[in-house]
Amino acid sequence: MDIFEKIKEKRGPIGQHSKWAHGYFAFPKLEGEIGPHMMFRGKEHLVWSLNNYLGLANHPEVRKADAEGAAQYGLALPMGARMMSGNSNNHEALEKELADFVGFEDAFLLNYGYQGMVSIIDTLVDRHDVIVYDAESHACIIDGVRLHQGKRYVYTHNDMESLEKQLQRAEKLVEGTPGAILVITEGVFGMSGVQGDLKGIVELKKKYNFRLLVDDAHGFGTMGKTGAGTHEEQHCIDGIDVYFGTFAKSMAGIGGFVASNEQVVEFLRYNMRSQTFAKSIPMPMIVGLRKRLELLKTNPQLKAKLWEIVNALQGGLKELGFDIGKTNSPVTPVFMHGSLTEATNLIVDLRENYSIFCSIVTYPVIPKGLLMLRLIPTAAHSLEDVQRTLGAFSEVKVKLQDGVYKEAEEFAAPR
Numbered sequence: 001m002d003i004f005e006k007i008k009e010k011r012g013p014i015g016q017h018s019k020w021a022h023g024y025f026a027f028p029k030l031e032g033e034i035g036p037h038m039m040f041r042g043k044e045h046l047v048w049s050l051n052n053y054l055g056l057a058n059h060p061e062v063r064k065a066d067a068e069g070a071a072q073y074g075l076a077l078p079m080g081a082r083m084m085s086g087n088s089n090n091h092e093a094l095e096k097e098l099a100d101f102v103g104f105e106d107a108f109l110l111n112y113g114y115q116g117m118v119s120i121i122d123t124l125v126d127r128h129d130v131i132v133y134d135a136e137s138h139a140c141i142i143d144g145v146r147l148h149q150g151k152r153y154v155y156t157h158n159d160m161e162s163l164e165k166q167l168q169r170a171e172k173l174v175e176g177t178p179g180a181i182l183v184i185t186e187g188v189f190g191m192s193g194v195q196g197d198l199k200g201i202v203e204l205k206k207k208y209n210f211r212l213l214v215d216d217a218h219g220f221g222t223m224g225k226t227g228a229g230t231h232e233e234q235h236c237i238d239g240i241d242v243y244f245g246t247f248a249k250s251m252a253g254i255g256g257f258v259a260s261n262e263q264v265v266e267f268l269r270y271n272m273r274s275q276t277f278a279k280s281i282p283m284p285m286i287v288g289l290r291k292r293l294e295l296l297k298t299n300p301q302l303k304a305k306l307w308e309i310v311n312a313l314q315g316g317l318k319e320l321g322f323d324i325g326k327t328n329s330p331v332t333p334v335f336m337h338g339s340l341t342e343a344t345n346l347i348v349d350l351r352e353n354y355s356i357f358c359s360i361v362t363y364p365v366i367p368k369g370l371l372m373l374r375l376i377p378t379a380a381h382s383l384e385d386v387q388r389t390l391g392a393f394s395e396v397k398v399k400l401q402d403g404v405y406k407e408a409e410e411f412a413a414p415r
Contacts, residue, residue, distance in 0.1 A: 024348075036380050040357055053376070054222075054306060054378070054379050056252040066285075076282070077283045078282075093290065097290065101297060102243055102259050107265060108257060111274070111275065113246035123267075125148055128150060128174070130152065130153065130174055131153070132167060133155070133185070134189075138186060144184075153169055167183075180209075185198070185215070188217075188222075190218050193327030193332060193333055198230060198239070211242065215244045216243060217245065219231075221250025221303070227250070227296055307330075309386060310332070320393070330377050332374070332376070334372065335370055336373070342406060343362050345406075346371070354396075356392050359373070
């Protein structure tokens, strides 16, 4: 069969809805200055869908550093991959600053967070090794695990008894072989907002021999006393072997980094194919990232403001009787009961009649019959934004319960 013929028939779980979803539910265009109030389809909306946790995207010092970096270096420098011709003092300085901040000996920059996490996994393990990973791991972890040529076991989300059973299976499998065990989890799970039980996993090191890789994309900059991450929040820095952070969230940039001891980072630096054969992060982004990290470290009020908004939003939702799951991070899910039709109509109502833009998650990401609105509070939001959202959510909750959203025609998304 022709590959293109297959594509016609198999559109994919999201792609099958592309004709009616494109431009509104999928690939929407938010325009204007990045912040809590942006333009969507020509109308200003209150936005809860951007991972700009600390509000750095439009911080004047960040904008200044970005502009000066571009003016001084242009977008091409350095030209080539880091290993060949794309290294610089700024790249190395940022790595040192990141390592010091998150509490590790060394760090290595990654061009993209998603690609970087896939490549970390691929580089760390060989066919003799066993991967044990959390069932609710992010897609980048799943894709990294798929590349693994050896065995992999999945444990029930955040369930230490389940993890221990899988560790027992893994130990039997590697016994008498050159194989080792790598456990992978997230610091903060991006959908539910629940912290990974890092402390519980580290405690299992007393009984089992494994290394722990933590994807802390949502925890870096938001969790812990200084914002160093979820490992700082849970007071288990010494138990984390490999730490991943992204620049796409708290740092309002692009790319990421991996941190560990000097030996491991050196190994990754010389063996990660996604970095060896890819162009280095452009200098203006590196200069801007150094400024972002400086602000993150020297302006604790940014994280304090974030958590003021988080607590107001999550506390208000709970008081109104909303189910926000077990989140203990800024990620704020709101669970409701409804069909896909009701979910899409509710979102249209929020956007068209309340001018509130947030993401929605439905089956198969969550069980059938449930829908989840996912809100990302930031330091740029105001308490007025929170109150407006609480009022709107109260009204749409009543409409959902009264069956208003069951009729698709009334709330058809504008084309």
